[in-house]
Amino acid sequence: MRSTFSGLEIAKRSLFAQQTALQTTGHNMANANTIGYTRQVVNMVASRPLEAVGMTSSVLPGQIGQGVEFDHINRIREKFLDNQYYNENKNYGDWSVRQDTLEKLETIVNEPSDTSIRTVLQNFWNSWQELSKSPENLTARAVVKENALALTDALNHVSSQMRDLKSDLTDNLSVKATQIGTSLSQIANLNKEIRRVEGLGNDANDLRDQRDVLVDGLSKMVNITVTDTDNGYHIKMGNADLVTGIEVNQTVDSDFLTDAAANGDLVSGEVKGLIESRDSIVTGFQKQLDNMVKTMAEGDVKVTLPAGTVIRAGTELNGTPYSSDTTLSADLEVTVKGINGLHQLGYSLNGDVTAGIPFFTLKPGETEFSAASITVNPAIVDNVENIASSLRTYTDTTDSTVKVIKGNNGLALLMQGLSGKSFNFDPDHTGTTVLNGGTIDEYFRAMVGEIGVQSQEAQRQASNQKLLVDQVDSRRQSVSGVSLDEEMSNLIKYQHAYNAAARTMTTFDECLDKIINSMGVVGR
Secondary structure, three states: OOOOOHHHHHHHHHHHHHHHHHHHHHHHHHOOOOOOOOOEEEEEEEOOOEOOOOOOOOOOOOOEOOOEEEEEEEEOOOHHHHHHHHHHHHHHHHHHHHHHHHHHHHHHHOOOOOOOHHHHHHHHHHHHHHHHHOOOOHHHHHHHHHHHHHHHHHHHHHHHHHHHHHHHHHHHHHHHHHHHHHHHHHHHHHHHHHHHHHHOOOOOHHHHHHHHHHHHHHHHHOOOEEEEEOOEEEEEEOOEEEEEOOEEOOOOOHHHHHHHHHHOOOOOOHHHHHHHHHHHHHHHHHHHHHHHHHHHHHOEEEEEEOOOOEEOOOOEEOOEEOOOOEEOOOOEEEEEEHHHHHHOOOEEOOOOOOOOOOOEEEOOOOOOOOOOOEEEOHHHHHOHHHOEEEOOEEEEOOOOEEEEOOOOOHHHHHHHHHHHOOEEOOOOOOOOOOOOEEOHHHHHHHHHHHHHHHHHHHHHHHHHHHHHHHHHHHHHHHHHOOOHHHHHHHHHHHHHHHHHHHHHHHHHHHHHHHHHHOOOOOOO
């Protein structure tokens, strides 16, 4: 005969199971807006049935059901979507950093505008044109000097801003390294805590959510692969083990990340974007700008010296040395070393015919022309009469001395003409310059165009990756996210089941009351 009291146990188990389901549903609803929260579901199973008690095998048909139990509270999460999210998130992090860097570069260059380098460069060439109209005018020479100073100041300022941008990228790299190290330590600690909790037979769902939030953030910073093992997450970056169970395998700093990028372990993510932005994008543009400045100051360029030009003794042109002052009888095409080389061929207003001076010089302590080191010759800054504009001299018959024809504008015209001359920007044939030949303006426009194209590409890639990340995350949320409508339906369902279990227990209680208090008293 079956036990009458077993019905109470069945009802009790149902009450406990439905109560747990109600509490879990409430937990889901409370965390509907919690970032990284994964929907939880109570896994209910039928309790193990029992045969009727007897000395031998029961002759009663079937087994006695024992109601319902729950064995786990499961997180509804799909690992495949997590891995997809990690893969798309790392690329989004990479391109978003590059986009930000290139946008800052565009702001630094500030083209086209009335205050850009192209504008001050054009003002510099135009001032030589004005000087050619009145070579003896000190005001015109002062304008040349001021425009030259404006040009060098603009170049120095752009170089300084790019240097600051590189420094900011380096600082951000250190910050990211600290964030990565902190996340790895927290993941290792959560691995330990999850193993302890689940080793006692409990479900560490909320701790797993916290760990997954950390991994999501980590996946944007560096490329990672995640393997769920018995000891917890095993996280790798390329061939480098970052976390194995409760152990953090790497001390993450800027040097480690830079080396990882060099050896191929770090291939994407925000950190890769920072390193590429610093070492490739910003550095590359800075080298291009330095090359333009160096070429403008002392790069090879062909000019045509007009007939009547007096070449100083000791000058070498086209490989030919001049041992004495020589007056050209016809136009002569020569190759000079940029603005400095051309300026040294001319004669200044101070009447010195012995030696020309370079127009641009280096700042103290510098050894090579660059955007950061170029400055106007202090002798010109102190005295504008040192600006050369003439190419001719004459011998004064009264005292037989050689003097400058101060009204000659030959050099000023040639200097202004450099704006349309083709310079050799790659004399060593390295193939690393944006242009091998062309005018200074064309070279600078090519640099600016290159930044614009790279910025547009980075913006496109970042936008596309953001769409992919959002799409994968939307799919994850459709699986793991909390739907308040669904939870409300579950709430009603479990409430009815709980009420039914309570009614069942009341029914069994009434049956027991009849047996205990009413049976055996019939007829009394």
